[in-house]
Amino acid sequence: TIALDNRLSKPTADFLSRRHKLLINGEWVAAKSGKLFPVYNPATGTLLAQVAEADKADVDEAVKAARKAFDEGPWRKMTGSQRGRLMWKLADLIEQHLEEFAELESIDNGKPVTVARVADVPLTVDMFRYMGGWATKIPGSTLPWSVPNEYLSYTQREPVGVVGQIIPWNFPLLMAAWKLGPALAAGCTIVLKVAEQTPLSALRLGELIQEAGFPNGVVNILAGYGETAGAALAAHDAVDKVAFTGSTEVGKLIVKAAAGNLKKVSLELGGKSPAIVFPDADIDAAIPGTASAIFFNHGQCCCAGSRLYAHKKVFDKVLDGIVNEAKKIKVGEGLDPKTNMGPLVSEEQFQRVTGYMDAGLKEGAKAAVGGHKTGDNNGYFVEPTVFTNTTRDMKIVREEIFGPVVCAEPFGDEDLEKMAKQANDTLYGLAASVWTKDIGKAHKMASLIRSGTVWVNCHNVFDASLPFGGYKQSGWGREMGSEVLNNYTETKAITVKL
């Protein structure tokens, strides 16, 4: 049975009491297998909901609905302005239900409700509004021939078609918005497979999508497991494109699965992002900045600043400062307004992160703070952790931990090329931050670092207008900004003999 937490607002309690089904072709339906899967609160281990479990048969139905909505439905005959208006309406509805979404994110993912309220939900609203604006602004171009007046050529950008989207659990609602927003703006139809750990906010979003009045089959939402529902969606022959956010390991499986019909693929994968503090940095800003680079969202961000390099002249001060910041973090239940850091999302992540902590200690790293699990044994709580005495071949330095664990290392000289080489010494290339008051140094480092994002004197700063994505094994393509529209459009060149 499901025990409702009495701190939850009535709309959230009402949602949790409803049946949680799959959104296919504008209707909420049970899984064809009749199966349900449990969703737990990671702070307490209590059961939150039983959710319909989609697998291949349901993916087939959802793709069929999306195909029909794309090929025949009203969606592609609607103007960009009509599509944009629906997206704005959806954004307004999400905003009206801000508190409910913040609560759902908190109990499902573990994150503090106070954070979801000011980050996850408003960023989601912004994303739909920003992308709604693009719906009327996806132009082609006319192309000058070398010999004029023989041919007229122009390009036109068309929706790529039916899109399969697979998202992770770290920002359940926001990741849905990053995916749905641009695909809707471009005029695609969608089958969204949400993460099995955190399906709740996307299911609530599905209700609002219905309420906003999107035509049936335009957005289909499936909860289910990766190896079944996710794999079936990535492999489906009637899907034109798959967009995936998650681990690099699964990203490679997606590419293989997509090869069957050579569907288009975009990937937003892992990272091991460096934060580099030069001796001339504003240290009072760099300390809280680099601390939040790793501790925000419990380090469960693909762009988390998990490798900290501080110049030896300032290393001790920076380290002391971050250790101090870590000690100030109140770890606890997300619903408690005093909590700064909630539990990790699941037992599996808890094992993974504590496994890395143990490996670090075993390999000879020193925990300047943290290094262990914490709290009672019901929730997946770990300590904010700073490792020193690390070397470049340690697992904790090379691999993505996806938890609140940073490896801090001093560097000796200020040769920027050398520093960039160290920053780039990773399979990944998602993000980096550079901390300095010297603008020349900042810009030079920004161009030497091979990653999709470089922040200067800040970290984890996002806006719907900024393209985000990775070099190297951090992915293919960009999300957000105008760039993301490339993921969801085909360009057609049309030539007329005059």
Ligand code: ADP
């Ligand atoms: P994490 O390790 O952080 O949970 P994953 O990459 O495993 O990240 O999961 C991200 C998303 O990918 C989730 O929605 C998950 O269900 C899905 N997924 C996992 N394995 C597969 C797979 N083999 N094929 C398609 N999707 C998958």
